[in-house]
Amino acid sequence: MSLQAWVFVAYFVVVFAIGWLSMLRTRDETDYWIAGGTLGWFTGGATLAATHVSAGTFVGTVGIIYTAGWSFGWVLVSIPLAYWFVAAVVAPRFTRVRQLTLPAFMEARYYSKGVRGIAAAVALVATVVYIQAQIVAGGLVANIVFGVPEAWGMVAFTAILLAYTVIGGMIAVVWTDTFQLVIMVLGAVLALPLAVRQVGGPSSLLVLVESARPTVFQWGNLPSSLLFTMGLAFFLGSIATPEKLTRLYSMKDLPTIRRGVFFATVCITGLNLMVFLVGLCAVVLFPGLPSGDMAMPLVATAVLTPLLGALMLAAITSAMMSTVSSLLIVAGSALSVDLYQNLMDPGASRGRRRWVDRLGIVVVGSVPVLLLLSGVGKGELVQLIVLLFTALMASSFAVPVVGGVFWRRATKEGAAAGMVGGIAAAFLWQAFGPESVHAVVPGFLTSLLLWWGVSLVTPPPPPEAVAPYFPSAEPEPRPGVRP
Amino acid sequence: MTGPGWMFWGLFVACAAVLLAFLAWMVWEERR
Secondary structure, three states: OOHHHHHHHHHHHHHHHHHHHHHHHHOHHHHHHHHOOOOOOHHHHHHHHHHHHHHHHHHHHHHHHHHHHHHHHHEEEEEEHHHHHHHHHHHHHHHOOOOOOOOHHHHHHHOOHHHHHHHHHHHHHHHHHHHHHHHHHHHHHHHHHOOOOOHHHHHHHHHHHHHHHHHHHHHHHHHHHHHHHHHHHHHHHHHHHHHHHHHHOOOHHHHHHHHHOOOHHOOOOOOOOHHHHHHHHHHHHHHHHHHHHHHHHHEEEEHHHHHHHHHHHHHHHHHHHHHHHHHHHHHOOOOOOOHHHHHHHHHHHHOOOOHHHHHHHHHHHHHHHHHHHHHHHHHHHHHHHHHHHHHHOOOOOOOHHHHHHHHHHHHHHHHHHHHHHHHOOOOOHHHHHHHHHHHHHHHHHHHHHHOOEEEEEEHHHHHHHHHHHHHHHHHHHHOOOOOOOOOOHHHHEEEHHHHHHHHHHOOOOHHHHHHOOOOOOOOOOEEEEOO | OOOHHHHHHHHHHHHHHHHHHHHHHHHHHOOO
């Protein structure tokens, strides 16, 4: 077996061990879905960062810079701005009542099981799309490391991911995320100087990039309107995607959330910038690739030393796995907690819920790989799928979630209309609208108008539903957290 | 505009500026 393969075997052993230990520590559903709600800033921030940084970062952004140029980098300034907004504006009100899932928040704030059902259905569908994009990158890595066909790699990665997520729940996800973040940072920090040295140092890098592919530094490969609206998609998506919002519930209090979110933001921004620079090296070293998504795995195998290359591939895998495991938690909880237990079988016993929770994750984890094997959703640039997912989530959740904790008058009918209308508008724009404006704009605006307009013409919410979220009222005790 | 001008270096400056502002806010918030 090659050195690369050994590094991967060691990596999988660690991940499994964490899954096993987490299973022993998991006592109830609060542990299983939000890690007990007692995380500190380091683990809380690490899991947020690892969830955010996906194969989209390690494989996809390099792909986009390769095909569309450096101007895309500016889109990512919106990410630290978004997390600052989360820590300063959203978190203080959103976490006043702690829930297990985002759809559960929607039910509490909008006093309606129906709204919760819609939120869960939206989260489920969008998540399956996103997991697909990540698994494709996993297949690519498996093909390079073990020489197996990409389809096998996708199946194998899914099986490994499912194993540790199902047995260990959110506790396993948090600790594997922390481990995987360390691998990602190490991979990027060690690979960058080596890759830059390969191309003759920083100054010759820029000259060579320009002669190899002059378009990389040109402003205008992507229309400015598209760049700006992509930035908006990332901004709203970083605020309102369920896998990020539930992490706020996992951390123990507001000061911890502030520090955790800041720590995550530093990691995310640093990793993005380092990966960009490695992407530039790839432009020089491999100027004629058919797909930009291949650039990063190629740097790992052809440019770095065998050990560093293996670490880099482990970093790509970590980025993918840490994101998918968190999405499995979101989709699994949407299926079993929000849809099954909440709407279909509210009286389920504790033992039955335990099984349904785990079965939910297995189901939502298997669908994306089955879709891929049957040929659905292949061949797109990874980062474009990531951005579409972000836009769909942002179009449905940003307004009802952020608006819901700032405007008392917002009603359940408004929330339902905002979610459904927002996602429908984003879908339609993606299918038929002009490409120079990202789908998040019509999605967000439609959602905002419907949420606001429908709320105004429907009866105001009962005071007891909105009271916990507004400062004048006494905060209620947090359900779901052990005393 | 061609060449790695403001567009390239500006991105690093912009990211650092946002992170510093975030940090300053956090410190201010904790002292309050």
